[in-house]
Every structure is written in structure tokens, then in C-alpha cells.
Amino acid sequence: MLPFCLPAFLPFTNRKEKPIYADDHHDADSMEGEGRKVGVVFGTIGTNNFKMAITDPTVKRNDYVQLKHEECGQVLGQVGDVQRETDLTIANAQKISSGEQVVVGEQFSGVVNIIGFRDENGVLQVPRTPFKAGDSVSVAEEKLIRGVLGLKTDIETGAYIGLLKGHGVRVYLDINNLVQKHVSILAKTGGGKSYMVGVFVEEMLKRMVPVVVIDPHGEYSSLMHPNLNERDQRFMGRFGVRPRGYAEQIVEFSPDTTINTFALPLKFDEANLDVKDILDLTGMRSSGPHVGIIQHAVKSLKEISESYTLHDLVQVIQEDKNAAKWAIVNSLEYLEGTGLFGEAPTRPSDLVKEGKTAIINLKGISPDIQELVVTRVLKKLFEGRKLGKLPALMVVIEEAHNFCPQVGQALCSGVLKTVASEGRKFGLGLCVVTQRPAKIDKNVLSQCNTQMILKVTNPNDLKAITQSIEGLVPGMEEDIQRLPIGVAIVSGGSLTSPIQVEIRVRETQHGGTSVDVLDRKRLAGAAPAAPAAPAAPTAPQAEAAGAGPAAVSGGDGAAGEPDRKAGAEFESPIIDETGTDLDYDDSEVETDESKQTGRRKGDRDPDLEDG
DSSP states (O other): OOOSOOGGGSOGGGSEEEEESSOOOOOOOSOOSSSOEEEEEESSOOSSEEEEEESOTTOOTTOEEEEEETTTEEEEEEEEEEEEEEOOOHHHHHHHHTTOOEEEEEEEEEEEEEEEEEOTTSOEEOOSSOOOTTOEEEEOOHHHHHHHHTOOOOTTTEEEEEEETTTTEEEEEEHHHHHHHOEEEEOOTTSSHHHHHHHHHHHHHHTTOOEEEEETTSOSGGGGSBOOOHHHHHHHHHHTOOOOOOGGGEEEEESOTTTSTTSEEOOBOOTTOOHHHHHHHHTOOSSSHHHHHHHHHHHHHHHHOSOOOHHHHHHHHHTOOOTTHHHHHHHHHHHHHTSOBOSSOOOHHHHOOTTOEEEEEOTTOOHHHHHHHHHHHHHHHHHHHHTTOSOOEEEEETTHHHHSBSSSOOTTHHHHHHHHHHGGGGTEEEEEEESOGGGBOHHHHHTOSEEEEOOOOOHHHHHHHHHHOTTOOTTHHHHHHHOOTTEEEEEETTOSSOEEEEEOOOSBOOOOOOOOSSOHHHHHHSOOOOOOOOOOOOHHHHHHHTOSTGGGSOTTSOTTOOOHHHHTOOSSSOOOSOOOOOOOOGGGOOOSGGGSOHHHHHHHHHHHHHO
């Protein structure tokens, strides 16, 4: 038993002392080892949290710790606010600023929020009596972290998304839970949401889960290609992944194959459209005179023919005497002119196949046509699942705020809300991805049980997240704003509390990188343009200007040398820290792309570089 006299109450002369010359920072990124003693309980102790005198200054906010309760056994906690207390006075601070060396006594303390323990029935519990002053606090062991937080260890049914920040524990999310209860991936522009989606889809591909991706910008075709980015490869050993392409499991469709030349044409069946189909496709209300006109036209066509087209509908409606017919005619003629309807339509079974991912590439497609496509695709997939004609699947909606806005109405808003509220009952999972959580319909966002939140700073978006998502604890809003690129707060699903995860490196090529206005490689290799030679200065002028070899030398670096700190920044959400060198042989790199024809590979690569 430790003596009751704790470090917090000792005189400063007995505390850790060191000279201070400038700001000191602990740069350890994670606590090494497990079970190491890091603190002692002191002060007023509650059943939800307690204060800890920190004996190991590498302890950081959000680290997991454990301590033994006399009734409950080992209990998991998480470090909250960490404070450094010093005896530095104003007078001594002024001495430091003038260059004097001053010995400063300091100590660390923190607040630990109690997460709990699992009882004999596996139910998460919190101790009903407080811990004792003087109890020792240690680094949490992986087994306890996994058990209490609900982290999966079954890699056969788990999606590996990264490492628990600060502890290096692999994080697996239950795939059945993801599909059954929907997912949201939220981040600011440049926060890494597209990179996160790539990791998510890779895990679905590895587990042979059918996926349909609504891709407004054509950035997910890169899933066919292995990740050969040199910077990313530096971190692959740390995360335990290898470059890999999934070309054999991916099929790409597009309404416009002149823009997206390597995609298969996406067409819809125009034969025998019923009244509900027409109302869905035109966005008309299910009440009013136009409904009667459409019903009469459909009934007339069914009486004279077993099959009819959009063109047939237009001709029959034009003969109606009601003046309201022209709004319907204009809408149907618009549909006919989109080119989305025609012979050899794409069937739902073409999009959804076991172990396959279908990418609906909408790059270059106008927003109104995109809404038409999403409306029709989601309706057919939902009907197919309800009738059991399609396997259970996941639908990923990029830029979801455009397809289901909070203010106003998109053509596909209705079907998206239906899928969000009812799809889980039929095995139709939904993953909504957006950079503007404030602009997406809150009913859709609140239906997502698992949330992957990367950095968000917009006040309106933060408010939307905290109001629509369950499980976020007080102070989490501040954490979301401060998240480093490449770290996500993951909440919901089988997790008992939100966790911070370092998102793993992608196996596949990232297609959502930003475009540099100035090419850094070109700038680094190009010498600066020589200025026009000035007139020769007089001797006094040269002396005053400090002319000479030292005055015209390149300083510390050669001309044109780029700023290495600036060059270290990157777009994809991987933390810029010292990584493990790769230990794989290039000859062993697994890639399905190599099995494709040389023409397909050679033609697609330039297109990806452009994208």
C-alpha cells in the first residue's frame, strides 16, 4: 500500500526539478509497454471520474489506463484533461526571458473518466463505490481495452480500419453491424473522408460484401490499382498492410461513357413504367390533376399493348384535353432526352454480385441527371432486397448532402430517407459521406448507428454532429476540431464509447488527392530565372551594400531548394510520424490488376492521373 502522502501534496523541492530555458514538450507518441505504473489516485474521488497524480509525464489526454477496484476487479478509464503544475513565479519568468537559468519544480495531474468493466454476463458496468486514495493507476492492457470497449478480435467478420491512438491496438469493426445499422463518414474538405471511404470499401472487398458506390467525382476507380505511393509505403509496415489492387472485383458503370470511357453504360428500363415510377422520376406529387392524366394514359396503353415506352406515353398524354398535360409532357420528354433509358438496360443483378463492388461513376454528369440516377438505382436495389432477389449489400453515397439536403428537396431525397429508415430491416446498408453535416437531412444522419468523424471545424457542422449523433460525450466537440489529419473519432456500433483511431494506410491507390497549382517536383528541379544584370555599382555603393562572396552566396541551401517542412505535408490522412520500413519484396506485391489486359491497364492509368 502506498503512503497517503501523495506527490500532489509534497513541497516543490521534492518534485521533479529541471532547468527551463524555453518551452519543453514531450514528444512520445505512445506509452511503451503495458501494465506500467503511471499515477496514483488522490483528492476528491467520484464514481464517474477521479484525479490522478501523474508519475509518468508521457501520459497524454485520451490515453487508456486501468486500476483495480476492491469489488469489481480491473476497471478501464480514460485520461481527460492533463495539467502541469509549477512553482514558477512572475519574477522568475522574467529572469528566464532575460536569459537566466532558473530551476523550476513541477508536477503533473489529470482527470480520469471511468469507462467501466464487464461483469460475469458480459454487461458493461461502472463501480458503484469510488476508488481509494492512493490506488495505483497503470497503462491499460490490450485485453482489457478490447473487452470493455467492445473491439472485435474476429478478423473474419471485422473490418480493420486502423490502430487505437496511443496504444497500437488494431481496431476491427463488426461488418454485420455496419451493414445492418448504417454508417456515416464525416470530415471537412481535405480532412481525409475519401481516403477513409477507400479503407472502408477495401475491407468490404476483402470480406466479399457486395458494395455499390455512388461516385460523383470519379475518384473510386483507383480501387483497381495498388498503392505505390512512396510516402504511404513508409507506413505500411506499421499498419501491417501491402499494396493491392481489386480490379477483378470492381465493375464501373456510367451514364456517359464518352466522358468515362472505360465504364460500362448505365441504362434504365423504360418499358411499362407505372404511375409511381413516373411520379418518382419526374418529382411530381402524388396528388393533383396530373395524376389522373398519367393514370388514364397508362391504362389506355395497357389495354392496347403488352409493352409501351416513354415515347408512347408522351403521344397518348398529348391527346388529353386537360391543359395540365403539358407539364407532364415536358417532364417525360426531358426524361426521354437524358439518354438514361433505352435498350439493354442495366439490371440490379448487374450491380450487385457476391464479392463485387459496382462504382456508379457520375463524373461530368449534371446534378439533375445525378439525382435521377441515384433515385432509380436506390429504388431498384431496395425493391430487390425486399423481394430477396439480391444479396445483402452496402451502398456508399458520396457528397450525400447533395442527394438528401436538409433544406429544400432533391429528387432522390424520398428514396434515401426510406432506405435510411427501413433498409436495415432488409439487409440494405447505407454509408453516407459528406463534408457538410449541417447540410444533410438530419433524419438520414441520425439513422447512422456507426460514425467515423474526422476533423471538422465549421461551427454549424459541429452543431449538426453533436445534435444528430448519439454516444458523443461532453468535450468531444472540441476533440473533433483538434483531430490531426488521419485520426478519426469512431462511435456507435458495438463500441461502448467513442474511440480515436489512426486510420490505416490504403492498400489501393488514392483517387481523391488535391491538384497542385504549382508542381513541386518541377519547381524543385528548376533553377530560378536570372534577373536582368544591373549596372555595375561604384566602389562606395558596393561597399555600402556589402558586396562580395558572402553577400551573394546561397546561404544554407542551394538555389531552388524546396522547404522540406512544407513538403512533408500531405493530403491523405496518415499521421506524419516516423514509420517502419517496409519488409516486403516488390515481386510479392499482390495485385489483381496484373491479371488485366495490357490495354486496360495502359489506358486507365493516364485517366487516373488526370483525375
